[in-house]
Amino acid sequence: MEFIVSKDNETFKKIKKLKTKKYRDLEKMFIAEGIKFLDFNKIPEIIVISEKIKDEENIQNRLNKFDCKKIVINEKLFSQLTSQENSQGIIIVYKSEEPSIDKMSDNIIVLNKVSDPGNLGTIIRVADSAGFKDILITKGSVDHYNEKVVRSSMGSIFNINIYYIEETELVKFLKTKQYNIISTALESDSVPYTDMCLLEKNAIIFGNEGNGIEASILKESDQKIIIPIYGTAESLNVAMASGIILYEIRNKIIKRGN
Incomplete structure (x- = not known):
């Protein structure tokens, strides 16, 4: 895992920008928040872990199934990314799906x-x-x-x-x-x-x-x-x-x- 301690870190700044639609469209990425998303099979690009939960066994077991970039940040930085008052300490970055209008179902x-x-x-x-x-x-x-x-x-x-x-x-x-x-x-x-x-x-x-x-x-x-x-x-x-x-x-x- 990579530890990030500065708001000037490029990865941190990139994730923060994904909170705006303009940047999500540009980067073709979006963010999801919550431990539940670690149970889905969709492969993340980046997983952000709050420092306060990084050592929890339950979290570690769920993280281990994903071969992707994982970063740990402190609570001050995490508060700039979370959209929830009582966050569970997990934010995930995914690639956006390319939609199709050509094969709509009946x-x-x-x-x-x-x-x-x-x-x-x-x-x-x-x-x-x-x-x-x-x-x-x-x-x-x-x-x-x-x-x-x-x-x-x-x-x-x-x-x-x-x-x-x-x-x-x-x-x-x-x-x-x-x-x-x-x-x-x-x-x-x-x-x-x-x-x-x-x-x-x-x-x-x-x-x-x-x-x-x-x-x-x-x-x-x-x-x-x-x-x-x-x-x-x-x-x-x-x-x-x-x-x-x-x-x-x-x-x-x-x-x-x-």
Whole structure:
């Protein structure tokens, strides 16, 4: 292990810059925080260990399976990298995946300007749990390599193909690829989500937390669906709604034998 004691160390400065999207895009790397990430098979570029936990047997056993650069830093330096109040003392640097739009599966998720990192991370985790492999995200949404997104995904970010697309190109792509466009919307002509009709290829769209799906996208939708509200709440959180609807889609797919 390499011990770093100065904030002017080049490796330390490089990792710190990865807290900004601009530098993550430039370097094609991102960071994840938490001991749990040592349990995944994704190979790190660098593992940063807080000096206070470096000698813990549990940590050493997990570190030993990775043949990568490992650095130890003191608490003062670590505090400049962590995004958590009660950090577990582990930060990992990964290479970003190269996304692909060429081999999208028959059932995909589309996110239109989802802005909250916790929501995006949870949706990625739900998508993975429900057996979805691809998420299209309109540009202007939160970066999926944002630290909170990565943490909220609980490792599922390694299992999903995530591709960002211009909003103006989204409908054109979906129509060209002959997707059945299903939008979640609080509209008078929306039908209960249990009544949605699935075709051979389906794209389910979830919108911005406050404003929903852009009108230009809704206009081109083949179906609009809604989760009925039986109490007094105005609506459901988008991550919660995604869990309900994605599992309903999965159940319908299973029933038809696909």
